[in-house]
Amino acid sequence: xxxxxxLQDRAHVESASDTPATSSPGPxxxxxxxxxxxxGVRVLRGxxxxxxxxxxxxxxxxxxxxxxxxxxxxxxxxxxxxxxxGSVRLDGEELLGLGGSRLDRVRGGRVAMIFQDPSSALxxxxxxxxxxxxxxxxxxxxSGPSIRAETKRLFELVGLPDAARRFDAYPHELSxxxxxxxxxxxxxxxxxxxxxxxxxxxxxxxxxxxQILDLLTSIRTETGMALVLISHDLGVxxxxxxxxxxxxxxxxxxxxxxxxxFANPQHPYTQGLLAALPPFEGALQRLVPIEGQVPEPTNxxxxxxxxxxxxxxxxxxxxxxxxxxxxxxxxLSACMAGVGREAARPLNFKRSIPA
Numbered sequence: 163x164x165x166x167x168x169l170q171d172r173a174h175v176e177s178a179s180d181t182p183a184t185s186s187p188g189p190x191x192x193x194x195x196x197x198x199x200x201x202g203v204r205v206l207r208g209x210x211x212x213x214x215x216x217x218x219x220x221x222x223x224x225x226x227x228x229x230x231x232x233x234x235x236x237x238x239x240x241x242x243x244x245x246x247x248g249s250v251r252l253d254g255e256e257l258l259g260l261g262g263s264r265l266d267r268v269r270g271g272r273v274a275m276i277f278q279d280p281s282s283a284l285x286x287x288x289x290x291x292x293x294x295x296x297x298x299x300x301x302x303x304x305s306g307p308s309i310r311a312e313t314k315r316l317f318e319l320v321g322l323p324d325a326a327r328r329f330d331a332y333p334h335e336l337s338x339x340x341x342x343x344x345x346x347x348x349x350x351x352x353x354x355x356x357x358x359x360x361x362x363x364x365x366x367x368x369x370x371x372x373q374i375l376d377l378l379t380s381i382r383t384e385t386g387m388a389l390v391l392i393s394h395d396l397g398v399x400x401x402x403x404x405x406x407x408x409x410x411x412x413x414x415x416x417x418x419x420x421x422x423x424f425a426n427p428q429h430p431y432t433q434g435l436l437a438a439l440p441p442f443e444g445a446l447q448r449l450v451p452i453e454g455q456v457p458e459p460t461n462x463x464x465x466x467x468x469x470x471x472x473x474x475x476x477x478x479x480x481x482x483x484x485x486x487x488x489x490x491x492x493x494l495s496a497c498m499a500g501v502g503r504e505a506a507r508p509l510n511f512k513r514s515i516p517a
Contacts, residue, residue: 200459378402466498
C-alpha cells in the first residue's frame with residue numbers, strides 16, 4: 163500500500179530514539195471488580211482486566227456494552243453523578259480516588275486516550291497547536307520554539323497534510339478525519355505507557371486507517387507502550403491486537419488470544435458477532451444477524467444478560483449469572499450452555515481495510 167512504508171519508517175526512527183519503558187514485576191495496569199452506577203442503576207458490572215507492557219488488547223461489543231465507560235471510569239472522566247467502585251492500579255498505584263493534580267499527571271502522560279468524537283474532545287476556541295503544546299509542556303517539559311517543532315513532527319507522524327500551517331488552525335477549519343489525526347497526535351505527545359484508542363480510525367478513510375494502525379503497532383513494538391483498542395471492527399482488532407475481550411451489557415463474556423477467538427469462539431454472543439461479518443472472498447453468503455438488542459441497564463434480565471437473544475440458552479441461564487470460567491489456558495468464557503469447540507472459520511474476512 164502506497165504511503166504506509168514512509169509512515170512506518172518515521173515511526174520507527176522516532177520510537178527507536180526513545181528509551182523503552184522500564185520493566186517492573188507484575189502487570190502494568192490492573193482493573194479489579196470495576197463497577198459503575200448512574201442514579202442507582204448499574205451500567206458496568208464488575209470488570210476484571212490486566213495489561214502488561216507491550217500488550218495490545220482489543221475490546222469489542224455492540225454499542226451499549228460498556229467498552230468506553232470502562233476506561234472513562236478508570237481515568238476518572240465520568241460525571242460526578244457516576245458512582246465508581248472497585249480498583250484500578252497503574253504500576254501498583256491506585257487511580258480511583260486519586261487527587262486531581264496527581265491524576266492529571268497520569269492522564270495524558272502515563273495513560274493517554276484517543277476519544278471517539280474529536281469534535282467534542284477538542285476545544286473549539288483554542289488553536290490546535292496550542293492544545294498539543296499544553297500536553298508537551300505538562301508531560302514532556304517542552305517549551306518555547308521546541309513546542310512548534312515537536313507539534314509539526316507529530317502532525318507529520320500521523321499523516322496530517324500541510325503540517326506547519328495546521329499549528330495555528332482551529333478545529334472547525336479541519337475536516338473530521340483531520341481532527342481525528344490531531345487527537346491521535348495529542349495522545350502520542352505525552353509518550354504514554356498505555357494508549358487507549360476508542361474507535362481511533364472511525365472518521366478516516368480506509369488507506370489512512372491502515373497507516374494509523376501500523377503507526378500505533380510500530381510505536382508499541384519499539385517502546386513497549388501497551389495498547390487498548392476499542393472497536394466495532396473485528397477485522398481491525400484481529401490484526402492489531404494479541405488478545406481480545408468481548409463485552410456485553412456492561413460485563414465481560416469472553417476473553418482469549420485473538421486467534422482463539424476466531425478459531426474457537428466459546429460464547430454464543432462472540433459466535434454471533436463473527437457470524438454477522440461479511441466474507442470478502444468466496445461465494446456470497448447470507449449474513450446471520452443477532453436477533454434483538456442489548457438490554458437497557460434499567461431492564462436487565464435476572465440471569466445471563468444475553469439469554470433473551472441466545473439460541474443456545476438453558477433454563478438455568480434465565481435465573482443465574484454465569485461466571486467467567488477457563489476453557490483453556492488464557493481463554494475464559496461466561497456461558498453455562500457449555501458451547502464446546504466450534505469449527506474454525508476461515509479468516510478471509512479479518513481485515514476490512516486495504517493491505
